[in-house]
Amino acid sequence: MTGLMDTHFHTQAMARKGVDVEKLLQDLFSAGFAGGIDVGTECDDLPLRADRLAPYPRIKLSAGIGPWGVDYGREPIDAQIGTMVAAIERYTTDCIGEIGLDAYWKYGTPALQEELFIRQIELADTLDLPIIIHNRDADERTGEILKAHPPKRGGILHCFSATMDLAEIALERGFYISFAGTITYKKNGYLRDILRDLPLERVLLETDSPYLSPEPLRGTVNTPLRMPFIYDVAATVRQMPVSELAQAIRTNFATLFSADRTF
Ligand SMILES: [Zn+2]
Numbered sequence: 001m002t003g004l005m006d007t008h009f010h011t012q013a014m015a016r017k018g019v020d021v022e023k024l025l026q027d028l029f030s031a032g033f034a035g036g037i038d039v040g041t042e043c044d045d046l047p048l049r050a051d052r053l054a055p056y057p058r059i060k061l062s063a064g065i066g067p068w069g070v071d072y073g074r075e076p077i078d079a080q081i082g083t084m085v086a087a088i089e090r091y092t093t094d095c096i097g098e099i100g101l102d103a104y105w106k107y108g109t110p111a112l113q114e115e116l117f118i119r120q121i122e123l124a125d126t127l128d129l130p131i132i133i134h135n136r137d138a139d140e141r142t143g144e145i146l147k148a149h150p151p152k153r154g155g156i157l158h159c160f161s162a163t164m165d166l167a168e169i170a171l172e173r174g175f176y177i178s179f180a181g182t183i184t185y186k187k188n189g190y191l192r193d194i195l196r197d198l199p200l201e202r203v204l205l206e207t208d209s210p211y212l213s214p215e216p217l218r219g220t221v222n223t224p225l226r227m228p229f230i231y232d233v234a235a236t237v238r239q240m241p242v243s244e245l246a247q248a249i250r251t252n253f254a255t256l257f258s259a260d261r262t263f
Pocket of ligand 1: 008010039098208
């Protein structure tokens with residue numbers, strides 16, 4: 001675990017699935033965890049996460065409303081963004097996300113998903129923060145939106161499961177491509193191929209805990225303690241030692257969050 005980062009996890013959702021988050025954080029840092037990002041999914045989840053994670057400065061915080069925010073019966077977009085902005089004004093926020101499109105679950109309508117996505121790209125630009133993109137089965141529209149509204153500070157294409165085309169559109173706009181435990185699944189050779197071919201200085205690794213547990217623990221509640229399974233596969237794919245890969249990920253992460261970087 002020493003020196004490993006996890007660039008995308010959800011402490012709130014882990015707690016809901018029965019994980020003792022306080023103990024998890026202690027276990028992680030006593031095992032040498034290098035930190036990462038606790039990712040928001042709803043307009044009102046920042047305060048609780050910020051309080052819980054205040055003692056852990058190596059964990060960055062994002063705030064964002066995913067495409068599920070426009071599902072039927074939800075509050076209007078304006079009200080949700082208002083709630084989130086009020087929280088961002090009170091708590092340190094390092095990036096905006098996860099935000100994006102999900103054509104698999106088809107929340108609300110495609111037009112509403114896009115409006116919520118674009119409004120939050122604009123918010124990130126106003127705040128001079130990077131974004132974290134959720135894209136499920138919406139490669140084409142995600143690419144078009146990135147071209148029409150290129151986020152000023154770039155960001156992360158999280159849990160990458162798309163085509164090399166979308167990866168290239170994102171790379172050209174200063175993005176990092178983050179791979180999750182899905183790279184350990186046997187059928188996902190195409191993801192391992194993309195991971196092998198990308199410039200190393202744009203690669204990140206994540207668990208997306210509590211989701212997407214890597215092999216051999218697939219189907220169970222995931223935590224960042226399972227990062228070694230993902231790093232092992234990624235290091236084999238990249239044909240380099242885990243320690244060198246971990247160093248590269250830490251450098252990429254630091255570069256993403258330094259405000260004066262240039263693409
Ligand atoms: Zn996530």
